[in-house]
Amino acid sequence: MREIRLLLVGFGNVGDAFLQLLQRKQKTLRKDYALKVLVTGVCTGTHGGALDPGGLDLEQLLQTKRNQSQLNGLSVEVIPQDTLSFINACEADIMLEISPVSYSDGQPAIRFIHEGLSKGMHVITANKGPIVHAYHELRALAREVQRAFLFESTVMDGAPILSMWRETLPAAHLTSFRGILNSTTNFILNEMESSVSFDAAVQKAQERGIAETDPTGDLEGWDAAIKVGVLSTVLMGTPLLPNEVERKGIMGLSQTQITDALASGKRWKLICMAEREGAKVRGVVKPIQVTSSDPLFHVSGTSSAVTFHTDVLGPLTVLEENPGPDTTAYGMLADLLNSL
Ligand SMILES: NC(=O)c1ccc[n+]([C@@H]2O[C@H](COP(=O)([O-])OP(=O)(O)OC[C@H]3O[C@@H](n4cnc5c(N)ncnc54)[C@H](OP(=O)(O)O)[C@@H]3O)[C@@H](O)[C@H]2O)c1
Numbered sequence: 001m002r003e004i005r006l007l008l009v010g011f012g013n014v015g016d017a018f019l020q021l022l023q024r025k026q027k028t029l030r031k032d033y034a035l036k037v038l039v040t041g042v043c044t045g046t047h048g049g050a051l052d053p054g055g056l057d058l059e060q061l062l063q064t065k066r067n068q069s070q071l072n073g074l075s076v077e078v079i080p081q082d083t084l085s086f087i088n089a090c091e092a093d094i095m096l097e098i099s100p101v102s103y104s105d106g107q108p109a110i111r112f113i114h115e116g117l118s119k120g121m122h123v124i125t126a127n128k129g130p131i132v133h134a135y136h137e138l139r140a141l142a143r144e145v146q147r148a149f150l151f152e153s154t155v156m157d158g159a160p161i162l163s164m165w166r167e168t169l170p171a172a173h174l175t176s177f178r179g180i181l182n183s184t185t186n187f188i189l190n191e192m193e194s195s196v197s198f199d200a201a202v203q204k205a206q207e208r209g210i211a212e213t214d215p216t217g218d219l220e221g222w223d224a225a226i227k228v229g230v231l232s233t234v235l236m237g238t239p240l241l242p243n244e245v246e247r248k249g250i251m252g253l254s255q256t257q258i259t260d261a262l263a264s265g266k267r268w269k270l271i272c273m274a275e276r277e278g279a280k281v282r283g284v285v286k287p288i289q290v291t292s293s294d295p296l297f298h299v300s301g302t303s304s305a306v307t308f309h310t311d312v313l314g315p316l317t318v319l320e321e322n323p324g325p326d327t328t329a330y331g332m333l334a335d336l337l338n339s340l
Helices: 013-033 058-066 083-089 109-118 128-144 161-168 183-193 198-207 222-235 255-263 325-339
Strands: 002-009 035-043 049-051 094-097 122-125 174-180 266-277 280-291 304-310 316-320
Touching (some): 002 083, 049 083, 094 325, 109 128, 183 198, 222 280
Parallel strands (some): 002 035, 002 094
Antiparallel strands (some): 174 304, 304 316
C-alpha cells in the first residue's frame, strides 16, 4: 500500500467538499489504486492550521470547520506564523492550493505554488489566478523539479475540459470557443426570466451559497473573463489576462429586456468567447440574446457549457449540469490520481 500525504492550503467550501469526497472514496483508493491518502497539513487565512505527520482526523477537521473554530487545537506541532512557512514545515507529497482568487495579480497563490513545487511537492490548484498570471513560469518550475502541476477544476469545476485536451485531442488546434462559464450569472438570469427582480435573484444566489457575499466578481464578468483567460493561455497557447478580455457583466440588463426576449423565444446569456486573430486571441464576455437553435439556449440554472471549434473535428460541446464545490473537489481528486 502506497501512502500519499496531502497539504491543503485553504479550507473553505472546496476544501470541505474535498475531505468529504476523500472519506467517501477511501475504500476505492485503497482497493483499486493501493493508495492510503493522509492529510498531514491544513492551513487557512484566519482560522489557523493543523499539522500532523501521522495524518489528521478528517472528521475532526470537518467538525472544527463547521463550528467555525480554530484548527490549531488539532495540531501536534507548533503552527508557523504564515502560509509560506507552513508550506515549508509540512511533510507532504501533494499540495492542494485552494485559497481565494486574485483577478489582478494571482497572488499570494503564485508564491504558495512556487513554494510547494520548490519543496518537491506535486501541486494541484482550483485557483484561476496563478494560471492566467504565471502559467508558463509555474509549469517551467514543475518541469525542472519533475513534479506535476495540474488545475482541472479552474474551469467548469470537475468537468474534464483540460484533461480532455491533454489526453484525447493530440495535434488538434483550437481556433475558437464559446460558452457559458459563470454559474452565478446564469442562475440569476434564469430567475429573472420568472419575474424575480435582479436584487432578489442575487440574494437567492447568495442564500444558496452560489454567489459570494461580494458578488461583483461574477456580476461584472470578472470570473467569466478569467476563465476565458485560462482557456486561451492553456489551450490556445496565448496568454490573456482578465483585463485584456472585452468584458461586460449583467448589471445593465433590465427585467423588461429579459422578459421581452423570452416572449420572442430568446434568452439572455452571459456568453464567453475567444477567437484567434493573427498571433493574438480576442476574448469577449458579454450578455447576448440566443435563440433556441443555439446549444447554449438550453443551459439552465447553475449549469455551464463550452463549444470548442478545432481544425480537426466539428464543433465539440461539453455540458456540465449543476456543478458545485463537490464537483470541483472531484476535479482535484482526478488531478491527484493523474499526478501519481
Ligand atoms: N467554490 C467552487 O465551487 C469553486 C469552483 C472552481 C474553483 N474554485 C476556486 O477554488 C478556490 C477556493 O474556493 P472556495 O470556494 O473553497 O473558497 P472559500 O470558501 O472562500 O475558502 C478559501 C479558503 O482559503 C483560505 N485562505 C485565505 N487566505 C489564505 C492564505 N493567505 N493562506 C492560506 N489560506 C488562505 C481561507 O481561510 P479563512 O476563511 O480563514 O480566511 C479559506 O479557508 C478559489 O480560488 C476559487 O476561485 C472554487
